[in-house]
Amino acid sequence: MTRYRYYTATTLDGFLADEHDSLDWLLSQPTGEDSILPYxxxxxxxxxxxAGRTTYQWVREHEGTVEGAWVFTQPTFLFTHRGLGEVPDGITAVSGDPADHRAALEAAADGKDVWIVGGGDLAAQFARAGMLDEVFVSIAPVTLGAGKPLLGGRVDLELLEHGINGALLEARYKVVGERA
Structure with a gap:
């Protein structure tokens, strides 16, 4: 059965990125070999x-092995309300409610899981649609004071597992549901 999983990192004060979409706070964190869920x-x-549009663009600009390349080989669904122009093969631009795309997502996953790469607002949309099963978060010993929130919504979680990986505190949660 396909699970919907949000595997991410956050600052101690709950931000994925600063107000300029930078992840430099994360890239400077020492990690070890002791992750409870290795990447x-x-x-x-x-x-x-x-992925959401901002996450997609950041990954292409900063993580691509070839300038501007998408680093993942899995079929990717890009949720956006704004046009992107031409997108590379393997990437499908969509908009609207995640539930409208559930059948296509699960067919593309072919019995495996769906990773909600980011951002926090998109993960919250999946939670509201009842399509977020697990949150795995690495918490860095950094505060930003402002930026893009970890999870843009009200969600109840149940702690399943926790650990330490270098400077990061890791936690794996089951999503109980949207908080009323």
Whole structure:
């Protein structure tokens, strides 16, 4: 059964990125080999990826192995309200409620999980649609005071597991549901 998973990192005060969409706070954090859910293990279970426009553009600009390349090989659904022009093969631009795209997401995942790469508002939309099963978050010992929130909504979570990876506190949560 396909699960919808939000695997991300946040500052101690709950921001994914600063007000200029920078992740420099995360890239400067020391990590170790003791993750409770190593990235490679997580990624092996992912059959499809969901990203918002800002996350998509940041990854292409900063993480691509070829300038401007998308780093993931899994089918990717780009949720956007603004046009992007031409998008590379393997990426499908969509808009609207996540539930409208559930069948396509699960078909693309082909029995594996869907990773909601970001951002926090998009993850909250999936939670409101009943399509967010798990949140895995690495919490960095940094505060920003402002920026893009971890999860743009009211969601109840149940702690399943926690650990330490270098300077990061890790926590894996089951999504209980939207908080009334």
């Amino acid at each position: 490679e293990t997580f990624l092996a279970d992912i059959g499809a990826i969901v």
